[in-house]
Amino acid sequence: MPLVDNSRDRVPEPGTAPATTQPSATAKPTALESMGGPMGFVYSTVPVVIFVAANAFLPLPLTVSVALATGLALTVFRLTRGERFSSAVGSLVGIAITAGVVAWTGSAKDFFVIGIWAAFAGFLVTFCSAVARRPLTGIMWNLLHGGKHAWRDDRTVLRAHDVATLAAATVFGARFVVMQWLYLKDSTGWLAAAKIIMGAPLTALAAVVVIWAFRQSTKRLAKAG
Structure with a gap:
């Protein structure tokens, strides 16, 4: 006779919690998925x-x-x-x-002009915030976690956000310098190539650094309450 599995019908012994199948936690999105x-x-x-x-x-x-x-x-x-x-x-x-x-x-090259100056604005904001020792990524992390953490008092956390914010500033700055140079040379085709190469791929690299800084902050501050 075939064996019958009656494990589902068993009553749990006193003092033991019934076995339940919990759904797995939602995995955090990767840098590529977040974009x-x-x-x-x-x-x-x-x-x-x-x-x-x-x-x-x-x-x-x-x-x-x-x-x-x-x-x-x-x-x-x-x-x-x-x-x-x-x-x-x-x-x-x-x-x-x-x-x-x-x-x-x-002018066809002006298809890229807004992106060029947006990159310049992004560079100014991120670089100046890092120089002022109030890195933008740290401010963002704190706001996302209730704005109640003294994150700048933790040297490790502050250093991580300095790195992440400067990584973002580097991407913005490089994008502005290269594309502005091509804009002044009226190179519409190369402007398109630069926008593609220096767009999502570089942004993804900077996002990896930002996510690393966020995780460092959560590990040291959020869990500590």
Whole structure:
């Protein structure tokens, strides 16, 4: 006769907790996942490639229209996949603004001008916060944890956030210097290449350092109460 497993029908002995199967805790997202995963890189790359490719063959007004149509198509695709409305539409708004700048100035290289100066602003904020010994990533971590931790009093935590904030400043600064140089040289094609290479890949590297600093802070401060 086949053996029957009656373990599910057994009554637990007094003083022992019943065995239950608990769902595993939700895993923390990786740096790549926090940026939208591989598709996030695609979403940020496709409009740039389409714009530069169209600009090589089409008049500028038609190129702007193609860029807007691409952004709209990507937005619809992302919404049908169930992505957050704010993320999908936010990307479309960004493309619309850059396309509007190009239409206003009549210069294809101005498709990148907002990103260039946004990188400069990011560099100023992150670098100045590190110099003032109030690194931005530490402020962000503290706000996310109730804003009640004296994180700057812990040398290890402060040093970790100095490193993370300077890593972000390096990415912003490098992006600004390279792209501004290419902008002044009217190299629209190389601007596109620089935006792709110095965009998501470098941001992911900086995100790894920031996540490391966050974990260091949580290990030393949040658990200590």
